[in-house]
Amino acid sequence: MTAVTVSPTFLIVTPKEIRKSMGIVAAQKVHVTAYQGRIEMIPLQPIQSLRGFLKGIDTSVTRAGDRL
Helix, strand or coil: CCCCCCCCCCCCCCCHHHHHHHCCCCCCCEEEEEECCEEEEEECCCHHHHCCCCCCCCCCCCCCHHHC
């Protein structure tokens, strides 16, 4: 775990090894939330990056007899 310092204007610098491992680039947005007494930063992905991630999934659904 790496410690960072909060600047007087409440800015922090994400350590380079974390940025590289998470694929975070300059100007990318992250979701910041308080969770169980800690701060979590979750990188947001552009919606275009999700295109095709369900390719090949089985979309057939068996319905109950009374729902047909």
